[in-house]
Amino acid sequence: MQKLRSIAELERLRSRILRRRNGTKKYVSVCGGTGCHAYKCQDVASALEGEIRRQDMGSRVELKVTGCHGFCERGPLVVIYPEETFYQRVSPADAVEIVSRTVGKGEVIERLLYVDPQKNRVARSEAEVPFYRKQQRIVFGKNGLIDPTNIEDYIAMGGYTALPKALFEMDPEGIIEEIKESGLRGRGGAGFPTYQKWQTCRSAPSRDGVRYVICNADEGDPGAYMDRSLLEGNPHAILEGMIIGARAIDAHDGYVYVRMEYPLAVKNLGVALDQARQYGLLGQNILGSGFDFDIKISRGGGAFICGESTALMASLEGHIGEPRQKHIHTALKGLYGRPTNLNNVETWANVPVIISRGAKWYSKIGTEGSKGTKIFSLVGKVHNTGLVEVPMGITLREMVYDIGGGMRNGKKLKAIQTGGPSGGCIPESLIDLPVDFDELTKAGSMMGSGGMIVMDEGTCMVDMARYFTKFLTEESCGKCVPCREGLDRMLDMLTDITEGRGSEGDLDLLEELGGVIKEASLCGLGGTAPNPLLSTIRYFRDEYEAHVVHKHCPAGVCKALITYSVDEAKCTGCRVCARECPEGAISGEKKKLHVIDPAKCIKCGLCRDLCKFDAILVSWERWEYD
Amino acid sequence: MIELTIDGTKVRAAPGTTVLEAAREMGIVIPTLCYYPGLSSYGECRVCLVEMVKGRGRSSLEASCALPVEQGQVILTSSAKVKKARRVVVELLLASCPSSKTLQCMASNMGINQVRFKIKPRECILCGRCVRYCKEQMRSGGIGFTGRGTARRVTTAFGHTPEECRNCGGCQWICPVCERACTADSLVNGLCGGCQNLAHVETCEICTGCSESVGAHGHTVY
Ligand SMILES: Cc1cc2nc3c(=O)[nH]c(=O)nc-3n(C[C@H](O)[C@H](O)[C@H](O)COP(=O)(O)O)c2cc1C
Ligand code: SF4
Ligand code: SF4
Ligand code: FES
Numbered sequence: 001m002q003k004l005r006s007i008a009e010l011e012r013l014r015s016r017i018l019r020r021r022n023g024t025k026k027y028v029s030v031c032g033g034t035g036c037h038a039y040k041c042q043d044v045a046s047a048l049e050g051e052i053r054r055q056d057m058g059s060r061v062e063l064k065v066t067g068c069h070g071f072c073e074r075g076p077l078v079v080i081y082p083e084e085t086f087y088q089r090v091s092p093a094d095a096v097e098i099v100s101r102t103v104g105k106g107e108v109i110e111r112l113l114y115v116d117p118q119k120n121r122v123a124r125s126e127a128e129v130p131f132y133r134k135q136q137r138i139v140f141g142k143n144g145l146i147d148p149t150n151i152e153d154y155i156a157m158g159g160y161t162a163l164p165k166a167l168f169e170m171d172p173e174g175i176i177e178e179i180k181e182s183g184l185r186g187r188g189g190a191g192f193p194t195y196q197k198w199q200t201c202r203s204a205p206s207r208d209g210v211r212y213v214i215c216n217a218d219e220g221d222p223g224a225y226m227d228r229s230l231l232e233g234n235p236h237a238i239l240e241g242m243i244i245g246a247r248a249i250d251a252h253d254g255y256v257y258v259r260m261e262y263p264l265a266v267k268n269l270g271v272a273l274d275q276a277r278q279y280g281l282l283g284q285n286i287l288g289s290g291f292d293f294d295i296k297i298s299r300g301g302g303a304f305i306c307g308e309s310t311a312l313m314a315s316l317e318g319h320i321g322e323p324r325q326k327h328i329h330t331a332l333k334g335l336y337g338r339p340t341n342l343n344n345v346e347t348w349a350n351v352p353v354i355i356s357r358g359a360k361w362y363s364k365i366g367t368e369g370s371k372g373t374k375i376f377s378l379v380g381k382v383h384n385t386g387l388v389e390v391p392m393g394i395t396l397r398e399m400v401y402d403i404g405g406g407m408r409n410g411k412k413l414k415a416i417q418t419g420g421p422s423g424g425c426i427p428e429s430l431i432d433l434p435v436d437f438d439e440l441t442k443a444g445s446m447m448g449s450g451g452m453i454v455m456d457e458g459t460c461m462v463d464m465a466r467y468f469t470k471f472l473t474e475e476s477c478g479k480c481v482p483c484r485e486g487l488d489r490m491l492d493m494l495t496d497i498t499e500g501r502g503s504e505g506d507l508d509l510l511e512e513l514g515g516v517i518k519e520a521s522l523c524g525l526g527g528t529a530p531n532p533l534l535s536t537i538r539y540f541r542d543e544y545e546a547h548v549v550h551k552h553c554p555a556g557v558c559k560a561l562i563t564y565s566v567d568e569a570k571c572t573g574c575r576v577c578a579r580e581c582p583e584g585a586i587s588g589e590k591k592k593l594h595v596i597d598p599a600k601c602i603k604c605g606l607c608r609d610l611c612k613f614d615a616i617l618v619s620w621e622r623w624e625y626d
Numbered sequence: 627m628i629e630l631t632i633d634g635t636k637v638r639a640a641p642g643t644t645v646l647e648a649a650r651e652m653g654i655v656i657p658t659l660c661y662y663p664g665l666s667s668y669g670e671c672r673v674c675l676v677e678m679v680k681g682r683g684r685s686s687l688e689a690s691c692a693l694p695v696e697q698g699q700v701i702l703t704s705s706a707k708v709k710k711a712r713r714v715v716v717e718l719l720l721a722s723c724p725s726s727k728t729l730q731c732m733a734s735n736m737g738i739n740q741v742r743f744k745i746k747p748r749e750c751i752l753c754g755r756c757v758r759y760c761k762e763q764m765r766s767g768g769i770g771f772t773g774r775g776t777a778r779r780v781t782t783a784f785g786h787t788p789e790e791c792r793n794c795g796g797c798q799w800i801c802p803v804c805e806r807a808c809t810a811d812s813l814v815n816g817l818c819g820g821c822q823n824l825a826h827v828e829t830c831e832i833c834t835g836c837s838e839s840v841g842a843h844g845h846t847v848y
Contacts (some may be wrong), residue, residue, distance in 0.1 A: 325669045325692040478778030485718040489743040516714040519687045
């Protein structure tokens with residue numbers, strides 16, 4: 001491949017690719033995302049490949065292994081284009097039929113279709129699946145359509161159209177102005193206006209004119225994988241965004257800081273970088289514009305704290321990944337003391353969309369203060385889980401009931417945890433809250449990187465707060481006192497409460513401590529770490545009081561606070577529980593009342609699950625507030 | 627020169643000065659621990675917190691030892707918010723290092739009469755004075771930090787006296803824990819009680835109680 005030296009050459013290449021692929025040809029897209037990998041999508045892909053060859057369909061259909069489609073729970077996913085026939089839970093054995101019937105004759109295989117469990121309605125295409133219906137996938141949508149290791153796929157889908165615009169039709173100020181008008185705010189957590197950072201960085205003095213742009217792909221939140229899926233599935237979108245950003249800021253060196261645990265992301269990114277260089281989209285004199293820019297990959301050690309901007313830059317420089325005082329912003333003095341602009345993966349991926357479709361169009365999506373879309377990782381007790389991209393301002397209700405398909409097992413919704421480990425809990429009563437940066441913050445939570453965990457009545461909020469506090473205590477770098485010592489003591493107190501050792505006054509002290517950690521810590525980890533605690537005390541104080549005052553866990557989760565017993569009225573003496581109890585804690589004769597020995601019971605709850613007569617009671621069911 | 631307001635008084639300071647230095651110049655007492663004149667600022671202990679007013683009813687707490695003065699800045703050094711945060715921070719410090727006399731005196735001056743958190747003595751507050759002294763003053767770098775979170779420790783490489791060490795003893799001399807160990811026999815609620823009742827506290831010759839941080843026994847020079 002010869003380097004492209006002008007827009008004309010790029011456009012000629014684009015039409016050549018499109019012509020070669022003539023639009024009528026079908027293609028079968030197999031999701032190769034992380035979730036589907038776990039379901040062995042590679043086997044499905046190779047079975048399909050084999051079948052295409054065996055049935056001699058190579059000229060009529062093309063097979064593509066793409067990035068994550070989002071609906072990971074239903075994997076492996078296979079979509080046949082152009083009809084968009086959507087198959088889920090596909091196994092290698094289905095390959096014969098898919099190729100002969102769907103590809104060959106255009107028939108739909110009913111058993112592979114998705115059935116909406118709520119309405120019992122069959123969905124034929126992706127668009128008919130309720131999980132996708134309310135989404136607006138302007139950033140994430142290409143993931144399912146392109147092979148991330150083939151730059152021509154991205155170009156065929158209209159990729160690299162924003163770049164020439166930014167290089168030849170706009171000046172750097174114009175690019176920044178466009179981003180400003182779009183209202184784009186950082187997707188890495190804090191929601192800082194992107195244009196402002198770019199502007200500061202561009203105008204910051206640098207002793208030798210060197211400036212850097214960095215892509216933050218540390219993604220340390222447990223359960224979050226949107227950045228990973230973008231990197232794996234559509235790396236060129238991020239590169240294109242970074243090149244445009246670099247041009248706006250006048251930077252010539254870029255880094256992608258990606259965590260070690262993401263080998264596929266690193267691999268696909270590496271391939272994308274090589275291809276972009278080959279095509280003259282990276283390196284010297286990009287598309288003949290005279291602008292030079294290149295990107296290196298830096299692999300982080302995987303510490304959560306390394307996602308924090310100053311720690312990330314310290315780590316990039318080869319020092320210990322530890323935050324420093326940020327009174328001098330990294331946009332002024334960052335990597336190697338030069339002005340540095342750091343943005344999140346998703347923020348970068350939004351940039352080409354804004355430049356090619358225009359700020360006017362973009363800013364129509366979303367709310368007053370939060371424009372565009374956001375990718376969430378929706379998990380927990382809903383029917384449909386996975387990665388979803390929704391317009392800002394969508395309500396929690398729509399997230400849970402429309403996209404999520406409602407609560408599982410007929411249980412009641414209790415709360416929604418947003419923003420990753422240091423986010424907060426939003427109670428069911430605020431279900432109509434629009435999801436945007438400011439509303440979530442007002443409710444005591446945050447957007448964070450976009451984690452969203454739906455919890456039902458079986459979740460204990462104290463235990464939940466303890467769980468996240470534990471994670472954050474372990475991830476604290478230990479540099480400053482409020483976070484290091486404060487979180488540790490907070491965890492001690494929460495553990496005591498969940499184990500029945502809470503005492504009067506604990507809640508006030510926890511709130512005081514939480515408030516101080518939040519305000520007095522050096523970096524954003526300590527600055528947000530008390531959120532799980534503070535938001536749950538705010539909305540579920542009575543649940544805390546039940547633990548502290550009455551030594552009782554209303555959700556029946558905290559093991560130290562519950563006991564199991566047998567309901568005399570319901571027990572039939574069927575012996576099932578006694579047979580299965582791993583500790584032999586249940587005794588009783590056939591057809592007679594059974595008893596649980598509390599000294600032996602480890603509170604695993606197995607008997608409760610097994611009893612067909614609902615005769616196993618947990619203490620809280622007999623318990624009433626006085 | 628940069629003009630800013632500290633506790634309602636307009637002051638001028640040279641660019642590059644920290645708020646701590648500017649305030650101390652005015653005679654305002656701000657306690658510090660990890661800060662040491664001549665060493666780079668580190669921002670670990672957070673006892674030097676001040677309130678930076680941002681307008682529209684918003685403000686934030688900042689470590690004054692690392693906060694550069696800025697034109698038009700408005701700083702409060704002993705607002706209720708500051709005092710509350712400093713007290714919790716000192717309580718936390720005492721909970722991890724009750725044997726430091728420096729800390730006990732500080733607690734006494736703030737009127738802290740109980741440490742409400744679990745005491746887990748570690749004999750080091752991880753202020754990094756020793757580490758920075760070794761690196762910045764002795765140009766040696768024989769000691770450093772390892773570990774994360776509460777497992778963080780100051781050590782030498784492989785636990786041996788490193789080759790770079792010049793046996794200057796500076797690390798020990800500069801340590802706010804080793805420097806003045808609390809000699810009280812037993813601690814009550816994490817406090818030695820000695821400072822509160824008996825300890826001699828340095829005060830200005832004629833103490834006018836000019837600062838809000840005057841404790842039970844006058845005005846400490848930190
Ligand atoms: C403890 C901590 C962890 C963070 N982890 C990440 C991360 O994994 N990915 C990320 O993009 N931003 C992370 N951030 C936010 C970054 O510091 C920074 O604000 C962000 O990358 C800026 O990009 P944006 O403006 O595009 O959001 C983290 C912040 C903190 C305090
Ligand atoms: S807030 Fe926590 S993570 Fe941040 S510097 Fe302090 S100890 Fe380290
Ligand atoms: S040994 Fe002393 S000087 Fe060094 S970090 Fe610990 S408390 Fe600070
Ligand atoms: S003296 Fe300022 S943070 Fe320690």
